[in-house]
Amino acid sequence: MEKPGSMRTVGGGIEENILAILDSSEAKDTLDAFEDRIAFIEAVRAASIVAKNGTPPTYKMYEAIFSILRIGKSLELTMASFQLLNELDKRFPRVNSSDVDKSNSSSSVPELIMVQEVWFPFVFSSENASSERGAAINSEGPVDSSGFQLLIQDLADATDEGNLRASETKSLANMLLFQYLVNVFEGDFRPRNSVYEDTMNWVVLRESLLNMLLVSRKVNYKSLMKDCLTIMCKLYQNCAGFTDDLTCSENSAAQPAENFDNAAAISLLEVGKHTCIAMQKFLIMIMELDVSKKSAEMQGSTTRADGVRTPLVEIILDELTYNRDILSPFLQVFNEPKWKLEVVVQYLWKYIGKPSVRTRRSNSPTDDASFSGALKCFSNITSTKSTLKKIRTEVVQLLLAHGFQAHLSLPSEQHPVEDTSASSEERSCSSLIEICKNIISAFKNMKTAHKQMEILSLGKEALFTAATIISAKS
Template sequence: MESPSSWRTIGGGIEENILAILDASEARDSQDAIDDRIAFLDAVRAASIVPESERPPTYKMCEAVFQILRVGKSLELIMASFQLLNELDKRYPRVYSSNSDKSKSSSNAPPELVVVKEAWSPFFPGSGTCSSEREVAGKNSGGPLDSSSFQLLIQDLAEANRKANFQTLDTKSLGSMLLFQYLVNVLEGDILPRNSVHEETMNWTLLRESLLNMLLGSRKLNYKGLVRDCLAIMCGLSQIQSAFSNNKIYPENSVAKPPDNCDTAVAIALPEIGKKTCIAMQKLLILIMELDIVKKKAEMQGYTTRADGVRLLFLIY
């Protein structure tokens, strides 16, 4: 695990050279532009992921990779950026327990939560009471998301799955699924170390400041609608998975075959991406339930305040 100070080690010159690869393709929408963006992702990986490298990417580099995931039109680009973002998060966690760094921790020392404040995040900081400028950035430019943008993503996935129509799923749909998977990974990576330290210290503030708690506590988020849409998506994806498994989409073939107007790459990727999206939905609901259990205990012990809000707990549903 890299130390927090290592987040400042990539120099401006390296950043400029890597971002220049991306800048050269901004005005184009062709195979050459896709190749340039792939080269950019490879350059970020070479600078930050290769074994001998100990230089995390800069804020702008992470932002650019995330933008490719959000607005990319090529499945190859979307999947490559998705994989890179997850690799970066694993190599350079934003939040972790001091006990996880065995070289610096003592077996008798109480665990502490380490938050890398200068690290880039796909979510806007704060409780979600964002300005109109943040809303525009979250919905249109491929920038970080606030609570309303996060819910809009889930609503779009629910709408696509309600159609239960194999032919309507395209690269954008799969991109939204991968984006959701990544965001859930970020939420999980943020809350698990917080929960681990909370179990030792009983400090509810650690979980109050988690990304998940701030998202759910936002006035911009319809909590009941979010839970309903998550369940609907899981049902829709399960139906698609069943159709593939039982060859019901195109029974005349032993393997489900897409129609002529369907992207072959999308058809091949859909079963696996759909399955993992369903798992991510389950993971999100489990994280919410676990957070609500801890919050309920904190309320009973008098650790919560008015700042924690009055959100209806998922356990009541």
């Protein structure tokens, strides 16, 4: 893979020629300066993306593109720089893992392939020498850990509907910046985690950008995670509100000024939706890192320098337990089946109680801390009443309905099965029918235990789906 500096020698000084377009208007904020910046972005795209043998931009060119994204002088420039940076990262990835044939036992272990001396939008490695507040959120350069936390705080403040609409350009720029940074985290973390799973070499994850951010002393980890949850849930609610407002305005006689507001709202709506997706991606990566770190700790691969961090799932559970306003929006917007089911199951077991443990001398079946095991705790009136004393019926309905939805969305190979004598298809079908019957039984017992309970629309959907599946599989 070619180094970023390779463009410097192409075409007799192409770097100087392209940067000259930007340098001529760097300190200006005029129409000509705007056009020069657009021309600079298009020149880089032509040289690096469009060209058949395109080469990566140099450090200075990367920094200039990132600076345009961070300054956010206009929506068009912000979008153009955001799109170009993502295109460049796809064309010239910084980190990769070597391909290994897992079916061949003699095949060598995968290795991490990293491009040397590559530009990154982060400066975590030099934080000890950085200023007290780090890279300010309105600066043009790379982001350090305190700068990233400031970005998250600004986004959390902006998710208030009034603030979000009052500062659309700044909010859009910050959301696009966050999306890009998450893409960089992902491009660095995914191959590293894949290599770790095959080699159990914790060092490859210790040196990941994501881990360096989370272990930084400049980051208040719990505060950062709570802000991330707030952003995801409130953005989801705001986007739903924007959709309703746009629908109402479309059904009325809109004035020209209102049309302009609608256009801005549509942009904010789309960017907000993608920011929710990016936030979920960010949280999932942290939860996967937590799992890998726990594995490394059990093997004795971690050191005191790795620090002690509360697993993100526990922080989420605490927030969902004590902040009732975010439970429903979180379950609606967080749609990754595996981790959504994990959160639901842990929430339920937090109140149901620890499952029984099978001893070596015991041959009796036991409930495990799974969704299926949790459902069995609603299989009779006594246990149902006991649980409803600890959790409100509305909360239980949300958890069961979303848990059922997540379970149905899981790939068949991830469904737990017990009968190993049957074929995989038979076991999967049997497990699904049992889950459906238990869902119906749980709602029935809750209605019996709490006669005034009204079944939520989501609960009715779950019951209809369960009954349909049972009927189809019978």
